[in-house]
Amino acid sequence: xxxxxxxxxxxxxxxxxxxxxxxxxxxxxxxxxxxxxxxxxxxxxxxxxxxxxxxxxxxxxxxxxxxxxxxxxxxxxxxxxxxxxxxxxxxxxxxxxxxxxxxxxxxxxxxxxxxxxxxxxxxxxxxxxxxxxxxxxxxxxxxxxxxxxxxxxxxxxxxxxxxxxxxxxxxxxxxxxxxxxxxxxxxxxxxxxxxxxxxxxxxxxxxxxxxxxxxxxxxxxxxxxxxxxxxxxxxxxxxxxxxxxxxxxxxxxxxxxxxxxxxxxxxxxxxxxxxxxxxxxxxxxxxxxxxxxxxxxxxxxxxxxxxxxxxxxxxxxxxxxxxxxxxxxxxxxxxxxxxxxxxxxxxxxxxxxxxxxxxxxxxxxxxxxxxxxxxxxxxxxxxxxxxxxxxxxxxxxxxxxxxxxxxxxxxxxxxxxxxxxxxxxxxxxxxxxxxxxxxxxxxxxxxxxxxxxxxxxxxxxxxxxxxxxxxxxxxxxxxxxxxxxxxxxxxxxxxxxxxxxxxxxxxxxxxxxxxxxxxxxxxxxxxxxxxxxxxxxxxxxxxxxxxxxxxxxxxxxxxxxxxxxxxxxxxxxxxxxxxxxxxxxxxxxxxxxxxxxxxxxxxxxxxxxxxxxxxxxxxxxxxxxxxxxxxxxxxxxxxxxxxxxxxxxxxxxxxxxxxxxxxxxxxxxxxxxxxxxxxxxxxxxxxxxxxxxxxxxxxxxxxxxxxxxxxxxxxxxxxxxxxxxxxxxxxxxxxxxxxxxxxxxxxxxxxxxxxxxxxxxxxxxxxxxxxxxxxxxxxxxxxxxxxxxxxxxxxxxxxxxxxxxxxxxxxxxxxxxxxxxxxxxxxxxxxxxxxxxxxxxxxxxxxxxxxxxxxxxxxxxxxxxxxxxxxxxx
Numbered sequence: 001x002x003x004x005x006x007x008x009x010x011x012x013x014x015x016x017x018x019x020x021x022x023x024x025x026x027x028x029x030x031x032x033x034x035x036x037x038x039x040x041x042x043x044x045x046x047x048x049x050x051x052x053x054x055x056x057x058x059x060x061x062x063x064x065x066x067x068x069x070x071x072x073x074x075x076x077x078x079x080x081x082x083x084x085x086x087x088x089x090x091x092x093x094x095x096x097x098x099x100x101x102x103x104x105x106x107x108x109x110x111x112x113x114x115x116x117x118x119x120x121x122x123x124x125x126x127x128x129x130x131x132x133x134x135x136x137x138x139x140x141x142x143x144x145x146x147x148x149x150x151x152x153x154x155x156x157x158x159x160x161x162x163x164x165x166x167x168x169x170x171x172x173x174x175x176x177x178x179x180x181x182x183x184x185x186x187x188x189x190x191x192x193x194x195x196x197x198x199x200x201x202x203x204x205x206x207x208x209x210x211x212x213x214x215x216x217x218x219x220x221x222x223x224x225x226x227x228x229x230x231x232x233x234x235x236x237x238x239x240x241x242x243x244x245x246x247x248x249x250x251x252x253x254x255x256x257x258x259x260x261x262x263x264x265x266x267x268x269x270x271x272x273x274x275x276x277x278x279x280x281x282x283x284x285x286x287x288x289x290x291x292x293x294x295x296x297x298x299x300x301x302x303x304x305x306x307x308x309x310x311x312x313x314x315x316x317x318x319x320x321x322x323x324x325x326x327x328x329x330x331x332x333x334x335x336x337x338x339x340x341x342x343x344x345x346x347x348x349x350x351x352x353x354x355x356x357x358x359x360x361x362x363x364x365x366x367x368x369x370x371x372x373x374x375x376x377x378x379x380x381x382x383x384x385x386x387x388x389x390x391x392x393x394x395x396x397x398x399x400x401x402x403x404x405x406x407x408x409x410x411x412x413x414x415x416x417x418x419x420x421x422x423x424x425x426x427x428x429x430x431x432x433x434x435x436x437x438x439x440x441x442x443x444x445x446x447x448x449x450x451x452x453x454x455x456x457x458x459x460x461x462x463x464x465x466x467x468x469x470x471x472x473x474x475x476x477x478x479x480x481x482x483x484x485x486x487x488x489x490x491x492x493x494x495x496x497x498x499x500x501x502x503x504x505x506x507x508x509x510x511x512x513x514x515x516x517x518x519x520x521x522x523x524x525x526x527x528x529x530x531x532x533x534x535x536x537x538x539x540x541x542x543x544x545x546x547x548x549x550x551x552x553x554x555x556x557x558x559x560x561x562x563x564x565x566x567x568x569x570x571x572x573x574x575x576x577x578x579x580x581x582x583x584x585x586x587x588x589x590x591x592x593x594x595x596x597x598x599x600x601x602x603x604x605x606x607x608x609x610x611x612x613x614x615x616x617x618x619x620x621x622x623x624x625x626x627x628x629x630x631x632x633x634x635x636x637x638x639x640x641x642x643x644x645x646x647x648x649x650x651x652x653x654x655x656x657x658x659x660x661x662x663x664x665x666x667x668x669x670x671x672x673x674x675x676x677x678x679x680x681x682x683x684x685x686x687x688x689x690x691x692x693x694x695x696x697x698x699x700x701x702x703x704x705x706x707x708x709x710x711x712x713x714x715x716x717x718x719x720x721x722x723x724x725x726x727x728x729x730x731x732x733x734x735x736x737x738x739x740x741x742x743x744x745x746x747x748x749x750x751x752x753x754x755x756x757x758x759x760x761x762x763x764x765x766x767x768x769x770x771x772x773x774x775x776x777x778x779x780x781x782x783x784x785x786x787x788x789x790x791x792x793x794x795x796x797x798x799x800x801x802x803x804x805x806x807x808x809x810x811x812x813x814x815x816x817x818x819x820x821x822x823x824x825x826x827x828x829x830x831x832x833x834x835x836x837x838x839x840x841x842x843x844x845x846x847x848x849x850x851x852x853x854x855x856x857x858x859x860x861x862x863x864x865x866x867x868x869x870x871x872x873x874x
Contacts, residue, residue, distance in 0.1 A: 048347030078232030134177020181209025215650025477767025479819025487860025568620025578782030707841025768819030
């Protein structure tokens with residue numbers, strides 16, 4: 001007989017703590033016993049002597065809030081992919097905290113986003129974001145001291161600033177990345193920090209802590225909100241729309257500190273006031289740094305052009321957007337010996353971010369009346385006299401309904417209003433498809449985004465065909481226009497268009513597995529997914545990501561599916577290549593569940609299926625034709641690890657897990673050569689450097705697997721690695737023969753050192769949009785027209801594939817659409833292979849010289865990648 005268990009005093013104490021914890025959390029708004037503790041007193045160590053785990057950071061945040069009743073308020077606004085909490089802290093005087101909701105609503109009235117007259121005698125709203133890059137970990141160390149200063153009633157200077165401010169603090173934008181870095185560093189660091197750059201603690205392993213769970217750079221996701229963290233944060237941000245947003249970062253450890261004013265290029269739609277206040281805040285920071293003899297720089301490297309960042313996206317939403325960059329980052333650790341012989345410590349980095357945090361609040365507090373006044377003017381001007389030559393943007397209702405729906409969902413998240421054209425008209429404007437200014441045809445029920453609305457500045461930035469670039473030395477992409485990104489037929493019009501009432505702009509969150517929005521009025525189906533009779537088969541057109549998601553779900557349910565390789569017509573409707581055919585034959589084992597399952601998955605994926613009563617086609621092959629082939633559920637593997645670009649892997653991983661919900665196996669580069677590839681049907685090689693990943697023996701194993709029937713998908717750097725290798729048809733183009741034939745001048749070797757960077761720009765593509773000519777009779781291009789808009793960030797300098805390969809996507813002359821490309825790059829981007837396939841034995845190699853999944857926002861490329869995985873070579 002087992003002895004009766006006895007509770008020790010320790011066990012009783014543990015049980016009481018478990019019972020007390022939820023109660024303590026629920027009483028966070030009540031005063032706490034004891035004094036407000038400094039970070040050192042609470043954590044038990046000085047800030048700067050170790051990296052604080054995210055959970056401990058939030059424990060200190062809760063402590064400060066509990067000891068500041070009526071002055072600080074804590075809000076949990078979401079969770080990360082790894083289920084860590086995302087929290088905000090609101091800081092105000094007791095008087096302003098008591099009317100916090102009134103201040104928020106009045107702020108929206110200032111922006112004309114809520115009805116009613118707005119008062120201008122209110123505090124300015126300052127939002128401070130820390131640690132968006134996980135291994136730029138000083139941010140969340142510094143924020144603890146910032147929060148202590150804000151909460152300390154004895155700090156008279158800060159309390160005086162708060163008379164004119166509401167401060168919103170995000171202590172850690174990227175908890176998953178931060179903990180990845182902090183846990184690694186605390187595990188490998190010496191007991192006494194080793195400052196040598198050669199030390200283990202200064203060399204993060206792959207993938208590093210910079211990124212979130214799916215290895216996305218959250219600082220490039222402000223505009224697109226593809227990630228869970230971004231979507232949840234932007235909902236709250238749009239409920240406030242602060243006058244100032246500051247984003248705290250780090251850069252390489254040998255750099256001094258950076259603060260505004262920013263470098264050129266400035267986007268043309270930044271107002272003179274926004275540029276002026278950048279300098280004003282810069283002056284406040286300069287005085288602090290000069291007083292302490294700290295090194296800093298301004299007007300270099302960090303521009304204000306592309307709308308993806310924590311300084312630019314808030315700026316296009318009326319804020320003064322600021323970036324702060326401290327030298328350090330992942331390599332710096334606790335102590336780092338710099339190239340100039342000085343040692344950089346974490347304590348110094350904390351001190352600098354702490355100083356700029358306070359200087360930002362001081363500048364905003366002392367100029368709060370101007371900030372509020374100019375904020376209101378920004379939105380009034382946007383609503384009544386919008387910038388630019390175009391007064392409306394139109395998306396053709398005849399475009400792909402799924403993509404139009406995806407774009408309008410995106411507009412909802414951005415609080416951008418839209419309506420629908422009421423009548424047919426011809427209008428002067430820019431045609432995105434032809435790239436020309438001409439008279440275009442607007443049809444009833446086309447989606448119309450008017451520039452006469454509060455968010456018109458953001459509309460212009462996101463839709464303008466060609467952003468005005470004052471300097472080609474920019475930090476990121478130079479093209480991103482939404483009609484190109486979504487692959488939609490659209491126009492930029494010089495006149496307004498009469499519409500139905502605009503859809504109200506409502507901030508929403510599309511959570512994982514969330515139900516899609518209903519079809520737009522112009523896209524209501526003539527038949528629905530519920531059919532009264534027992535159909536012969538169901539047909540689903542193949543046009544967009546929703547269709548890939550639908551296929552993924554059916555395959556996982558064991559449904560037998562076929563795909564049409566030729567166009568056909570049946571029961572009065574035409575269907576193009578790629579149409580999915582879901583016949584009753586082959587699915588008999590599902591019984592009556594067959595119809596229910598197809599309807600349920602179609603509704604869930606947002607796809608319209610058409611029931612047909614016969615397998616006979618009016619034109620083209622019948623549903624049992626040889627041109628209609630069966631699809632199998634492929635077993636997919638992705639390569640990850642050292643040598644593979646972490647963000648490129650993350651884009652593929654996110655595509656499968658979050659966008660189409662399809663199971664994949666991730667294989668590590670450190671053991672890949674021992675993997676039995678026969679277990680897989682598809683192997684995906686994301687962008688990366690494969691020289692040390694695929695040894696000669698490893699590459700031969702891959703080729704043998706392909707010959708046996710495998711399908712290899714090589715993206716960007718992986719395609720470059722294969723180009724020119726034995727048995728692979730992809731070859732790089734030769735050097736510019738025209739340039740070689742010209743007689744070389746002896747003076748060509750005489751170059752100015754200062755011009756070196758600009759000369760290199762001539763060979764680069766800064767995220768430019770090009771029209772790729774497609775062979776849409778090939779499965780890799782099913783669902784597309786004869787062109788695809790590719791966002792090129794590198795030059796795919798390849799020859800056309802010879803016999804044995806298929807040139808599915810190529811660049812010909814006059815393929816440029818938008819963005820910056822240097823003159824040499826433009827020459828290389830003529831008559832160049834971009835994407836295609838080759839047969840190798842019984843298998844296929846798919847070359848994707850361009851990445852169709854880039855940052856998950858280039859919606860027009862996702863179907864192409866789905867084709868590569870599910871349709872090619874089946």
